[in-house]
Amino acid sequence: MNTKKRFTLTMLAGIVTFCLVIGLFCIPSAFASQRCFKCCGSGVWHTDNKIPCSGKGCNYCIKCNGCGGSGQISDSAKRCGYCKGLGQVHSGKKACTGAGCNGCTPCKTCNTKGWVGS
Ligand SMILES: [Zn+2]
Ligand SMILES: [Zn+2]
Ligand SMILES: [Zn+2]
Ligand SMILES: [Zn+2]
Numbered sequence: 001m002n003t004k005k006r007f008t009l010t011m012l013a014g015i016v017t018f019c020l021v022i023g024l025f026c027i028p029s030a031f032a033s034q035r036c037f038k039c040c041g042s043g044v045w046h047t048d049n050k051i052p053c054s055g056k057g058c059n060y061c062i063k064c065n066g067c068g069g070s071g072q073i074s075d076s077a078k079r080c081g082y083c084k085g086l087g088q089v090h091s092g093k094k095a096c097t098g099a100g101c102n103g104c105t106p107c108k109t110c111n112t113k114g115w116v117g118s
Contacts, residue, residue: 087112088104
């Protein structure tokens with residue numbers, strides 16, 4: 001009877017330790033990131049708004065330099081106020097066509113990443 005009880009306690013302690021370890025490794029990484037402002041978490045950046053994005057394997061999609069293709073950026077990163085997270089700043093009378101816009105200049109404040117901080 002006694003040994004059975006001790007075994008159950010050891011089991012419980014083991015489960016608690018296991019959960020703590022999992023929590024320590026998984027929770028911080030889950031909370032330490034947010035969706036990239038530039039690609040909205042997709043990891044890719046479609047560069048020609050005149051041509052609809054065909055999704056995976058699209059010729060006009062490039063790896064997002066804001067997040068390095070992961071779609072996630074650091075939780076402490078702040079949206080760049082100068083380009084509003086786009087990584088580029090539009091000037092001129094024509095409407096902005098998006099990522100591959102000719103009237104846009106790369107944002108120097110965030111170095112085209114769309115966010116500032118670390
Ligand atoms: Zn595309
Ligand atoms: Zn991105
Ligand atoms: Zn533009
Ligand atoms: Zn910027």
